[in-house]
Amino acid sequence: MKTIGMLGGMSWESTVTYYQVVNRLVKERLGGLHSAKCALVSVDFHGLEADMAKGDWDAVAATLVAAGQRVEAAGADFLLICTNTMHKVAGQVEAAVEIPLLHIADAAADAMAAQGIHKAALLGTAYTMEQDFYTKRLTARGFEVIIPDADDRARLNRIIFDELCRGIILPESKAFAHELVEKMQAAGAEGAILGCTEIGLIITQDESDCPLFDTALIHAAAAVDMALAE
Numbered sequence: 001m002k003t004i005g006m007l008g009g010m011s012w013e014s015t016v017t018y019y020q021v022v023n024r025l026v027k028e029r030l031g032g033l034h035s036a037k038c039a040l041v042s043v044d045f046h047g048l049e050a051d052m053a054k055g056d057w058d059a060v061a062a063t064l065v066a067a068g069q070r071v072e073a074a075g076a077d078f079l080l081i082c083t084n085t086m087h088k089v090a091g092q093v094e095a096a097v098e099i100p101l102l103h104i105a106d107a108a109a110d111a112m113a114a115q116g117i118h119k120a121a122l123l124g125t126a127y128t129m130e131q132d133f134y135t136k137r138l139t140a141r142g143f144e145v146i147i148p149d150a151d152d153r154a155r156l157n158r159i160i161f162d163e164l165c166r167g168i169i170l171p172e173s174k175a176f177a178h179e180l181v182e183k184m185q186a187a188g189a190e191g192a193i194l195g196c197t198e199i200g201l202i203i204t205q206d207e208s209d210c211p212l213f214d215t216a217l218i219h220a221a222a223a224v225d226m227a228l229a230e
Contacts (some may be wrong), residue, residue: 001026001037002227004090005076005099007067009042009166014197014216018082021220022227034207036227039074042065045165052085052127061089065096072097080104080223081146084195084215086123088133105137107222108215112143115193115211117163119144121184122175123177124195126157134195152180164198183209 003042004022008015022036042187043063049061068079077101081087088103094101112120120138124147127145128134138145147153161175181203191211194200200214 001030001039002229003037003039003075004223004227005068005074005079006033006038006072006082006223007043007064007071007086007093008040008082010045010081010086011198011224012042012045012174013165013167013201015040015042015082016199016222017200017216018080018220021217025221025226028124033106036224038222039071039076043067044090048086052143054066057089060086061092064089064093068093072099078223078226080219082216084134084218085127088127088131093129102219102223102226103137103201104215104219105134107219108195108213109138109140109141110222111213112191113141114195115191115213116144116199117213119146119188119190121145121181121187121189121192121214122147122195123156123180123184123192123199125160127155128195129156135137139177145193146184146187148180148184154181158200159202160196160203164196164201169201172217174202178208181208181212185210199227 025162026034026036048060048063071079080102084104113114122129135145163173186193191213194212194214200216205212
């Protein structure tokens with residue numbers, strides 16, 4: 001079994017999901033008392049969020065590069081950045097380590113391809129929805145990506161940072177998530193990418209008729225596949 005390297009804390013609410021999923025899946029596949037071999041570095045999100053808000057992505061990259069190198073030094077065989085938005089600096093992190101980086105958008109693309117999805121709504125932070133670092137990775141794979149309108153993007157972004165990253169789950173935000181998915185379906189989306197690792201806290205597949213691609217779950221499952229591959 002390979003050691004899964006994880007860069008977490010962005011936010012820690014979803015890093016918990018990663019840790020639970022990789023261990024549960026390893027146990028299911030190997031049985032007995034097996035658990036995942038992990039090397040986790042969890043960063044302080046407060047300063048990173050401030051750097052993001054200022055547009056200082058060089059500072060964000062520097063923080064994550066240093067953390068990624070610590071994960072590698074701890075013995076990880078490959079690396080996950082346990083958040084969607086921070087994949088804006090995935091290239092810098094990947095260049096600074098010698099172990100492979102398992103990109104979250106690639107894992108999402110594989111999952112959509114397996115279900116025959118061609119056109120998907122991308123839901124996430126404003127950074128993820130409005131900048132091209134994520135969508136171009138998907139369009140390069142042949143997917144058509146659509147995003148919510150400006151008001152819905154702003155509301156979803158506020159919910160992520162003011163509520164979900166703080167562990168706050170409000171019924172009105174859950175209702176909004178359902179309405180937003182339905183609106184994106186009406187706009188032609190065949191599925192919805194939960195392109196923020198916290199969105200799965202307010203909407204899950206058993207609550208929606210639309211195919212949902214929860215990137216936290218997908219990324220963690222892809223990590224187990226990689227860890228257990230011959």
